[in-house]
Amino acid sequence: MMQSQGTETEAQVAAIIEELKGLEGPLLPILHGVQEEFGYVPTEALPVIAEALNLSKAEVHGVVTFYHDYRIQPAGRHVLKLCQAEACQSMGSDAIAAQVKAALAVDFHQTAADGSVTLEPVYCLGLCACAPAAMLDGEVIGRLDADTVAEITAEVRT
Amino acid sequence: MSPVIYIPGDSGALALGAEKVAKAIAAELGARGIEATIVRNGSRGLYWLEPMVEVATDAGRVAYGPVKPSDVTSLFDAGLISGGQHRLSLGNPEQIPFLAKQTRLTFARCGITDPLSLDDYEAHGGLAGLRKAVAMAPADIVQTVTDSGLRGRGGAGFPTGIKWKTVHDTVAERKYIVCNADEGDSATFADRMIMEGDPFVLIEGMAIAGIATGATKGFVYIRSEYPHAIRAMEAAVRVARRAGVLGPAVLGSPNAFDIEIRAGAGAYVCGEETSLLNSLEGKRGVVRAKPPLPAIQGLFGKPTVINNVISLASVPIILDKGGEFYRDFGMGRSRGTIPIQIAGNVKHGGLFEAGFGLSLGEIVDEIGGGTATGRPVKAVQVGGPLGAYFPRDLFDTPFDYEAFAAKDGLIGHAGITVFDDTADMLKQARFAMEFCAIESCGKCTPCRIGSTRGVETLDKIAAGIEPEKNRALVTDLCNTMKFGSLCALGGFTPYPVMSAINHFPDDFAPQAKLEAAE
Numbered sequence: 001m002m003q004s005q006g007t008e009t010e011a012q013v014a015a016i017i018e019e020l021k022g023l024e025g026p027l028l029p030i031l032h033g034v035q036e037e038f039g040y041v042p043t044e045a046l047p048v049i050a051e052a053l054n055l056s057k058a059e060v061h062g063v064v065t066f067y068h069d070y071r072i073q074p075a076g077r078h079v080l081k082l083c084q085a086e087a088c089q090s091m092g093s094d095a096i097a098a099q100v101k102a103a104l105a106v107d108f109h110q111t112a113a114d115g116s117v118t119l120e121p122v123y124c125l126g127l128c129a130c131a132p133a134a135m136l137d138g139e140v141i142g143r144l145d146a147d148t149v150a151e152i153t154a155e156v157r158t
Numbered sequence: 159m160s161p162v163i164y165i166p167g168d169s170g171a172l173a174l175g176a177e178k179v180a181k182a183i184a185a186e187l188g189a190r191g192i193e194a195t196i197v198r199n200g201s202r203g204l205y206w207l208e209p210m211v212e213v214a215t216d217a218g219r220v221a222y223g224p225v226k227p228s229d230v231t232s233l234f235d236a237g238l239i240s241g242g243q244h245r246l247s248l249g250n251p252e253q254i255p256f257l258a259k260q261t262r263l264t265f266a267r268c269g270i271t272d273p274l275s276l277d278d279y280e281a282h283g284g285l286a287g288l289r290k291a292v293a294m295a296p297a298d299i300v301q302t303v304t305d306s307g308l309r310g311r312g313g314a315g316f317p318t319g320i321k322w323k324t325v326h327d328t329v330a331e332r333k334y335i336v337c338n339a340d341e342g343d344s345a346t347f348a349d350r351m352i353m354e355g356d357p358f359v360l361i362e363g364m365a366i367a368g369i370a371t372g373a374t375k376g377f378v379y380i381r382s383e384y385p386h387a388i389r390a391m392e393a394a395v396r397v398a399r400r401a402g403v404l405g406p407a408v409l410g411s412p413n414a415f416d417i418e419i420r421a422g423a424g425a426y427v428c429g430e431e432t433s434l435l436n437s438l439e440g441k442r443g444v445v446r447a448k449p450p451l452p453a454i455q456g457l458f459g460k461p462t463v464i465n466n467v468i469s470l471a472s473v474p475i476i477l478d479k480g481g482e483f484y485r486d487f488g489m490g491r492s493r494g495t496i497p498i499q500i501a502g503n504v505k506h507g508g509l510f511e512a513g514f515g516l517s518l519g520e521i522v523d524e525i526g527g528g529t530a531t532g533r534p535v536k537a538v539q540v541g542g543p544l545g546a547y548f549p550r551d552l553f554d555t556p557f558d559y560e561a562f563a564a565k566d567g568l569i570g571h572a573g574i575t576v577f578d579d580t581a582d583m584l585k586q587a588r589f590a591m592e593f594c595a596i597e598s599c600g601k602c603t604p605c606r607i608g609s610t611r612g613v614e615t616l617d618k619i620a621a622g623i624e625p626e627k628n629r630a631l632v633t634d635l636c637n638t639m640k641f642g643s644l645c646a647l648g649g650f651t652p653y654p655v656m657s658a659i660n661h662f663p664d665d666f667a668p669q670a671k672l673e674a675a676e
Contacts, residue, residue, distance in 0.1 A: 024418075025458070028421070028438075066443060086345065086589070087345045087501040090575055090577045090578070091503055123342065123597070124344045124383065126169070126350040128346070128347055129509075130174055140172055142170065142174050143173075
């Protein structure tokens with residue numbers, strides 16, 4: 001059973017590679033494609049990518065681990081990114097982060113025990129004139145306050 | 159002609175609820191049986207008024223804001239379609255002082271046009287620069303850009319024309335134009351706004367750069383934190399290709415040029431040009447030693463122009479109106495206009511494009527209107543996480559590359575974060591070191607290890623452990639990082655740290671604070 005799943009993963013990865021390998025410098029687009037498909041970059045994808053691009057597995061691993069975006073395990077059903085950069089700090093992002101962490105019972109870089117949400121810090125969403133800002137599953141939210149924090153926590157729990 | 163209602167699709171406006179407003183307006187139009195066109199424009203950059211809804215009337219555009227979904231019914235009752243009076247009325251948006259005082263050259267269309275309508279773009283002066291460029295000799299295009307005095311708007315301030323000339327003069331079978339859209343500095347959002355609000359101006363600027371230097375392929379490397387900008391640029395490139403603005407014959411000329419949009423992967427250091435090139439090549443985003451310059455050996459070892467979004471987006475108007483026209487704005491060696499981004503704890507946050515030379519005080523107090531909290535301004539950080547903290551004593555500093563350098567600061571990508579008097583500058587200095595540690599690519603020792611030692615040493619000062627000795631140690635460490643790092647990440651982290659120590663010494667004397675509290 002495990003074997004057949006691995007094969008299926010490999011086949012899906014191979015299809016993504018096939019579509020993108022004609023690009024100049026295709027590794028990042030391929031990794032983005034794999035993460036979009038699986039929600040993370042599965043370990044068994046690395047040798048398939050390495051083989052196709054004539055790289056060593058170590059080189060691909062090096063790239064995956066260099067970038068903050070690539071996950072090596074699945075995230076929660078929702079991903080909440082809280083901006084912690086200076087403009088948001090000036091508007092109280094520290095306090096907002098503390099409220100969110102308490103409400104969701106998770107710290108940064110953690111996924112809630114029920115798998116509902118992964119909480120991550122982000123350093124700038126370009127929403128610096130409407131700080132503090134956040135991104136929930138790709139949707140942007142500005143001027144976070146106690147009310148928006150309550151709305152966000154309610155949404156991720158559903 | 160049916161009425162046109164403009165509701166920004168800019169992500170800053172979306173973050174403040176523009177999508178819900180757009181839905182409410184569409185529903186209201188349906189319920190009232192009114193036929194109108196909704197255009198999702200960019201933002202004008204007045205974020206305290208977003209979502210700012212505009213209606214095109216016979217007397218020009220009329221604006222309302224900030225609009226909440228619950229305001230929509232009353233707006234229609236007040237005659238929104240014909241520009242009727244409402245408590246949210248702002249009148250002609252271009253008469254709002256924040257906009258009226260600007261000199262919009264690069265951002266001339268942002269917030270006005272439909273970002274994905276090439277017809278709209280052309281009707282507002284778009285493609286005029288490219289049309290001139292296809293009829294010019296490449297060396298003359300480079301000369302025009304050199305004459306304009308345009309300097310790299312990403313922060314380094316290197317003359318754009320000189321960079322282009324090096325690529326023009328280097329013989330190779332393939333050359334690249336790379337647009338650095340990895341706008342990671344806190345307080346900056348000009349790149350995001352132009353990509354979402356007027357993407358064709360960037361495409362036009364890149365095509366001109368390609369023709370000027372003999373490059374046929376362009377990449378826009380956009381940070382993954384900007385999904386809306388990525389979608390807007392991808393859509394705009396498709397439109398430009400269909401219209402023959404991009405492709406094997408740019409505007410019917412013998413010049414080939416095409417653009418590919420690439421997403422970053424969350425590494426701040428990839429905003430550094432050589433690290434960005436490695437990332438595009440599919441490698442770890444590690445900084446390269448220079449020389450060789452990217453202009454000679456850049457992407458895949460080929461001559462490459464790598465410019466910031468705003469540098470490239472300023473090129474079309476330079477080609478259209480001439481180098482002298484652009485050079486006539488500004489002061490000293492800082493020519494043209496700069497989109498200043500006013501952010502953080504500020505009453506009137508947004509984008510303010512003006513010629514160089516405004517004083518920091520004018521920007522923060524008059525244009526920005528002071529803090530959002532109403533408390534006194536304690537410090538402003540200029541130039542993002544690698545920029546210095548300026549106290550009120552230095553508010554007479556004019557916004558100019560050299561004037562800021564003379565005060566041990568930098569203008570960087572022209573973002574300004576305002577802090578009120580509750581800010582703890584020791585905490586801000588510690589964050590600068592911590593951020594450097596998180597984002598260091600790891601190639602050079604001063605940055606990789608210095609930043610971690612910096613955090614530890616600042617923690618000791620905060621804990622009151624030998625503060626004098628540790629302040630001297632941080633100063634020495636900053637000196638090593640400044641002169642020993644390979645790129646601006648390690649090299650400029652000392653700016654926020656040392657400016658905080660030098661201008662706000664009281665915050666670094668916690669011992670005294672503790673004693674006073676006891």
